[in-house]
Amino acid sequence: MTRRIDCDVAIIGGGLVGSSAALALRGMGFSVTLLDKGFCGAQASGVNYGGVRRQGRPPEQLPLSQRAHAIWPRLKALIGIDGEFLRSGHLKLARSAADMASLESYAADVAPFGLALELVGHNQLRDRFGVAGEVIGGSFCPGDGHANPRLVATAFAAAARRAGAEVLENTKVIGLTRNGAGFALEAEGVSVTARTVINSAGAWADSFARAFGEPVPLERTYPSMVVTEPLDPFLGVNIGIEGGGIYARQVTRGNVVVGGERALPLDDPDYSRPRSDGVLTIMQRASELFGPLRHAQAIRFWSGTEATMPDRNPVIGPSATTPGLIHAFGFSGAGFQIAPGVGEVLAELVRDGRTATPIDVFAITRFPPASQPGDASQAAMTTGSKETSP
Amino acid sequence: MAERAPPLIVGAGPAGIRAAMTLVAAGLRPIVVDEGHACGGQIYRQPLSSDGRDAEARYGSEAAKALRLHRDFAALDTLIDYRPRSLLWNLRDGAGDILRDEGSQRVRYDGLILATGATDRVLPIPGWTLPGVFTLGGAQIALKAQGCAIGRRVVFAGSGPLLYLVAWQYMRAGVEVAAVLDAAPLSAKFNLLRALPLSPGIVLRGVRMAAELKLRGTRVVFGADRLAIEGEGRVARIVYQAGGRAHAIACDGVGYGLNLRSETQAADLAGCAFHFEPRDRAHLPVRDASGRSSAAGVYLAGDGARIAGADAAERAGERAALALLEDRGLPHDSSRAAVLERELQRIDRLRDVLEAAFPYPSHWGGDIADDTLLCRCEEISAGEARRAVSDFSLTEINRLKAVTRIGMGRCQGRMCGAAAAELLAAQTRRDIGAVGRLRAQAPIKPIPLAAGLSVHERQHDPAH
Numbered sequence: 001m002t003r004r005i006d007c008d009v010a011i012i013g014g015g016l017v018g019s020s021a022a023l024a025l026r027g028m029g030f031s032v033t034l035l036d037k038g039f040c041g042a043q044a045s046g047v048n049y050g051g052v053r054r055q056g057r058p059p060e061q062l063p064l065s066q067r068a069h070a071i072w073p074r075l076k077a078l079i080g081i082d083g084e085f086l087r088s089g090h091l092k093l094a095r096s097a098a099d100m101a102s103l104e105s106y107a108a109d110v111a112p113f114g115l116a117l118e119l120v121g122h123n124q125l126r127d128r129f130g131v132a133g134e135v136i137g138g139s140f141c142p143g144d145g146h147a148n149p150r151l152v153a154t155a156f157a158a159a160a161r162r163a164g165a166e167v168l169e170n171t172k173v174i175g176l177t178r179n180g181a182g183f184a185l186e187a188e189g190v191s192v193t194a195r196t197v198i199n200s201a202g203a204w205a206d207s208f209a210r211a212f213g214e215p216v217p218l219e220r221t222y223p224s225m226v227v228t229e230p231l232d233p234f235l236g237v238n239i240g241i242e243g244g245g246i247y248a249r250q251v252t253r254g255n256v257v258v259g260g261e262r263a264l265p266l267d268d269p270d271y272s273r274p275r276s277d278g279v280l281t282i283m284q285r286a287s288e289l290f291g292p293l294r295h296a297q298a299i300r301f302w303s304g305t306e307a308t309m310p311d312r313n314p315v316i317g318p319s320a321t322t323p324g325l326i327h328a329f330g331f332s333g334a335g336f337q338i339a340p341g342v343g344e345v346l347a348e349l350v351r352d353g354r355t356a357t358p359i360d361v362f363a364i365t366r367f368p369p370a371s372q373p374g375d376a377s378q379a380a381m382t383t384g385s386k387e388t389s390p
Numbered sequence: 391m392a393e394r395a396p397p398l399i400v401g402a403g404p405a406g407i408r409a410a411m412t413l414v415a416a417g418l419r420p421i422v423v424d425e426g427h428a429c430g431g432q433i434y435r436q437p438l439s440s441d442g443r444d445a446e447a448r449y450g451s452e453a454a455k456a457l458r459l460h461r462d463f464a465a466l467d468t469l470i471d472y473r474p475r476s477l478l479w480n481l482r483d484g485a486g487d488i489l490r491d492e493g494s495q496r497v498r499y500d501g502l503i504l505a506t507g508a509t510d511r512v513l514p515i516p517g518w519t520l521p522g523v524f525t526l527g528g529a530q531i532a533l534k535a536q537g538c539a540i541g542r543r544v545v546f547a548g549s550g551p552l553l554y555l556v557a558w559q560y561m562r563a564g565v566e567v568a569a570v571l572d573a574a575p576l577s578a579k580f581n582l583l584r585a586l587p588l589s590p591g592i593v594l595r596g597v598r599m600a601a602e603l604k605l606r607g608t609r610v611v612f613g614a615d616r617l618a619i620e621g622e623g624r625v626a627r628i629v630y631q632a633g634g635r636a637h638a639i640a641c642d643g644v645g646y647g648l649n650l651r652s653e654t655q656a657a658d659l660a661g662c663a664f665h666f667e668p669r670d671r672a673h674l675p676v677r678d679a680s681g682r683s684s685a686a687g688v689y690l691a692g693d694g695a696r697i698a699g700a701d702a703a704e705r706a707g708e709r710a711a712l713a714l715l716e717d718r719g720l721p722h723d724s725s726r727a728a729v730l731e732r733e734l735q736r737i738d739r740l741r742d743v744l745e746a747a748f749p750y751p752s753h754w755g756g757d758i759a760d761d762t763l764l765c766r767c768e769e770i771s772a773g774e775a776r777r778a779v780s781d782f783s784l785t786e787i788n789r790l791k792a793v794t795r796i797g798m799g800r801c802q803g804r805m806c807g808a809a810a811a812e813l814l815a816a817q818t819r820r821d822i823g824a825v826g827r828l829r830a831q832a833p834i835k836p837i838p839l840a841a842g843l844s845v846h847e848r849q850h851d852p853a854h
Contacts, residue, residue: 039789046792080781150792158782229800229836253768274832276480276487280494283842294843297836299800 003190005166007031009350010185010194012173012208013201014040016149016336017328019156020343021198023078026163028351033192034157034165035185037172037204041153044202044331045339047304049225049247049259050149051238052337053090054115055141056106058313060361061338062113067357068341069143075152078340079159083152084251090144091237093125093135099242103139115141130234133289146238146249149336156340176208182324196350198326203270203307205315205329213321214364218330221308222263222272226282227300230254234292246285256293258286263303274301308332316342316362318349320369326350327364396421396471397714398486398499400478400656403431404455404700405505405692405707407463412711414469416720421471421497423478423488429463431507432527433700436460441537448534450559451595455700480832481659484687487832494841501687501714504656505707506694510552510647513754513809514762514772517619522643526552529645530559539565541643545628547571547617549748550649551596551699557645558599561606569639570603571614571630573648573751579612581746588740609639615751619644648750650697651808657694658830661685666823669745670697671752672808673827679731681710682717689714702737705730752822755812764813765806767799772813779817787811787826800836803828 009025011018014036022034034040052072054065076082094100107117118140125131125138161167168190175186182195199208206218235250246260261278265271279301287293309315309330319325326349328342335342341357348355397413399406402424413420428436434449434456445453466472473490480487485498510525517523524532524540526548532538533556543566546557553572561567585593604610616631629638657675658664663684664673677683677690689710692703709730715722758764760773778784778794787810790796796810797803803810807828815822 039786042789042792154782154789154793161783226839227798228839273482276482276485276494276496276832279832280842283839285842287839287843293839296839297800298833298839298841299836300798300802301832 005033005190005192007033007166007192007194009033009196009198010035010183010192011198011200012176012185013199013205013329014157014167014169015043015045015200015202016041016153016156016339017045017331017342017346018198018200019045019153019160020340021200021328021346022160022165022167022343023156023163024344024347025350026160026165028347030350032160032165033194034160034167035171035173035187035192036169039169040157040167041150044304044306044335045153046150047302048149048223048306048333048336049257050146050249050336051090051240051247052085052147053141053144053238053240053334054337055090055092055117055139055144056240057334059110059113060358061313062110062115063358064341064345065338066113067344068338071340071344072145072147072337079152079155081151081155083155084148085145085152086147086252087143087145088249089140089142089237090240091120091129091131091138091140092240092242093131093138094242095135095245097136100137103137103242107139116143117141129237131239131289132291135289140237144238147336148251152336156343176211178212178322178324196324196326198328198346198350200328200346202329203305205307205327209315209319209327209364212319212325213369214319214327214367216315216330216364216367217310219308219310220265220269221306221333222265222303223259223306223333224261224263224274224278224282225257225259225302226279226286226298227302228256228258228293228296229299231256231292231296235290246282246289248286248290256286256290256296258282260285265305270305272303272305274303306331306333311366314342314362315364316345316359317364320363320365395484395498395500397501397503398423398497399503399505400486401431401505401507401692401694402426402429402463402472402474403433403505403507403692403703404459405694405703405710406431406503407459408704408707409503409505409691409711410466410470411462412708413714414466416715416722418720419470421473421499423473423476423486425475425477427475429474430456430460431700431703432531434459435531435535437535437537443537450562452700459704477835477837478656479834479837481656489837489841494837501689501718502660503689503691503707503710503714504660504694505692505703506653506656508650508652508693508697509804511649511651511808512647512805513751513812514758514764514806515617515619515646515754516759516762517621517625518646519763519766520619520621520625521623522621522625523619524643524645526550526556526645526647527650529643530556533559533563539563539643540645541625541641542566543568543641544643544645545569545571545639545641546645547573547614547628547630548647549573549750550647551744551748552647552650553748554596554599554603557603557608561603561608567603567606567608568641569609569611569628570600571611571617571628573614574747574749575613578747578749581743585740585743585747588736588743592740611637616757617646649745649748650693652696653694653804655802655804655830655834657683657688657690659832659834660688662688662690664827667696668823669742671750671822673823679734680713680727681706682713687714687717698734698737698741702734702741705733705737709734752812755809756816758809758813764809765794765796765799767801767806768795770794770796775810775813776817779814784814785818785820785825787814787828790814791828797828802831802834
């Protein structure tokens with residue numbers, strides 16, 4: 001027996017972007033149906049590292065990032081939990097003079113955005129932040145921090161449900177049709193009609209875009225994390241490294257989360273698992289950088305599936321081919337912090353058709369359009385296996 | 391043609407030992423990794439150092455089997471690549487990661503026999519984390535491997551054949567066993583009559599143990615419910631309900647457990663399919679009568695595949711090895727395989743009866759008091775779990791893990807996972823099989839971060 005739902009907005013993908021959009025849209029009085037093929041917040045939004053970080057983003061993301069920055073301290077009021085958000089500061093380390101120069105140049109570039117970046121030298125790294133190892137300096141952003149992705153994404157979806165959104169988990173959208181008034185979505189056991197559709201399907205979003213004649217060079221990547229047993233507090237800040245390597249944070253309970261390297265997809269590329277040599281490399285780098293980790297145990301690894309775009313910027317904005325379709329995906333491993341801001345922006349796009357936050361640079365039209373546009377009247381969704389870079 | 395990699399056997403208990411012998415007899419040289427310092431597994435565990443007791447004192451009625459297995463494995467010494475004190479922490483694509491002496495090594499294999507054994511299954515009760523409380527298996531290992539008792543005046547509580555065996559072993563070792571608190575009612579024990587024709591020896595031995603305990607003054611209680619362990623800073627007494635009344639027994643040590651649970655993480659990482667097994671109230675790796683799993687070249691034997699005891703483990707280890715030989719195109723004794731399968735079926739029927747005689751107290755999962763610690767690694771109470779289930783409308787165990795941290799700590803859900811599933815099933819009124827299973831993740835057990843340092847000193851890969 002197929003259930004029928006008629007609503008203003010259907011959102012495909014219950015990650016942090018889709019869930020925060022659902023919550024914001026409910027706040028504006030729209031009727032919302034949120035569909036996820038699995039559990040809300042179980043993919044990239046829930047399995048990322050948890051960095052709540054503006055520093056290091058390309059300048060074009062900073063207006064959106066600043067908008068999200070204002071939301072994070074209000075999580076408790078917004079979704080009922082604080083998500084273990086800590087405004088710890090984010091310290092980006094430089095291992096060479098060239099890397100330090102790069103941090104200095106970034107600080108100059110983004111000065112107009114008010115991140116209050118502070119460049120720190122080698123001695124301060126040890127004295128203020130307890131960082132050892134081969135680093136010569138760093139850049140500190142005091143307003144950044146970290147939070148628990150497992151909780152935040154799930155809580156946004158739960159809050160949207162409490163606010164009256166129809167949240168359908170384990171409900172994979174298998175057909176999406178544009179008709180005169182809007183869209184018809186077909187999923188297992190449910191048919192949804194909606195005036196507007198938001199495509200926030202993360203690593204699965206490209207099939208929906210392609211079906212409407214907007215192919216995107218979306219690649220899947222799989223982050224790789226190591227978690228230690230709880231340790232006495234020693235790491236007060238969220239750590240990153242210029243040029244990559246590892247990133248690390250210590251949660252209130254004492255566990256240290258260290259990310260780096262890439263996991264590998266399993267036979268089903270929706271799933272992945274950390275590589276053994278990858279986690280050993282992370283463990284090696286972490287124990288070289290932080291003395292207290294040399295005698296610590298790793299108790300858990302995790303991975304997930306993320307969508308990455310070649311220019312490291314997301315796709316956010318209206319479809320160029322299909323009225324009423326709005327895209328928001330491809331956050332390239334850096335979506336956690338800005339996602340709550342993206343949700344508000346999407347809600348404004350639905351209500352007003354525009355937003356005051358600059359997003360033009362994220363338009364899907366920056367990618368070459370399809371030479372052979374798909375049949376935009378009937379889209380069959382498939383998620384094929386993809387080659388990914390290691 | 392490149393030489394094929396050797397088979398890998400994980401675990402050197404009765405299943406792993408017999409598997410190794412069978413492969414060696416066919417001319418193969420398997421790698422055998424084992425967390426123990428010497429072969430024997432949990433059931434035939436050897437002492438770390440001699441404590442003056444002989445095998446008869448250590449293993450009781452099973453001394454002959456223990457000695458035979460130890461001797462047989464010792465005879466393989468030069469014929470296998472034996473790696474004791476070694477933790478297999480990850481498996482993928484025909485290679486295993488093995489941690490030994492702080493360093494991690496990657497070992498390629500062709501054919502994998504998992505003989506990973508079992509640990510106690512526990513459901514949290516008030517006071518279960520007090521010093522002085524041990525699992526039944528832990529209490530037995532203390533006696534067997536270290537020659538020490540968990541207390542001077544001890545109570546054993548829970549369910550399963552191990553309950554009486556450990557109590558009896560403690561009594562024989564000269565420890566005062568104040569009580570055996572059996573969660574099952576006396577009526578369940580009449581199932582044992584059905585076991586008599588299958589294995590009179592085992593049934594009579596169990597009855598004799600219970601009788602000897604009673605003769606020495608041990609209180610044996612059937613239908614013990616609402617267990618709680620009390621004390622300031624350590625165990626002082628255990629309280630329970632039986633026959634509609636509350637009782638208390640003073641003690642300074644408690645052995646507690648509800649049958650056993652299979653160690654299935656390696657099978658999960660090896661890509662084996664799982665199914666729900668109602669008798670064991672657990673998701674177990676799928677295998678056929680030969681021990682073949684759903685993954686090519688992966689074989690399952692012993693309690694790690696399904697709880698069946700040490701005698702079954704020996705046979706299943708041998709049977710799985712024969713399957714590996716057959717799949718490799720090597721000569722193998724198919725008539726022996728048929729005999730083993732028949733014996734395994736007989737033991738399985740006996741197991742059905744034992745499970746009926748020692749039923750799992752499934753109502754306990756719904757009864758766990760809100761202030762009882764459910765996940766001791768992450769210090770999550772049953773009440774917090776219940777709140778998360780209702781706040782997030784959870785129905786699936788991995789989502790409960792994601793939201794609460796239950797099963798994310800050092801034990802990776804090996805201790806709390808079964809209880810969390812029972813609680814979730816009870817609260818959502820779903821069948822225990824329907825709430826799913828915690829997916830295994832590497833590392834199977836904690837590994838030191840320094841393991842990364844040592845491996846990279848040896849084999850630095852500039853590509854990463």
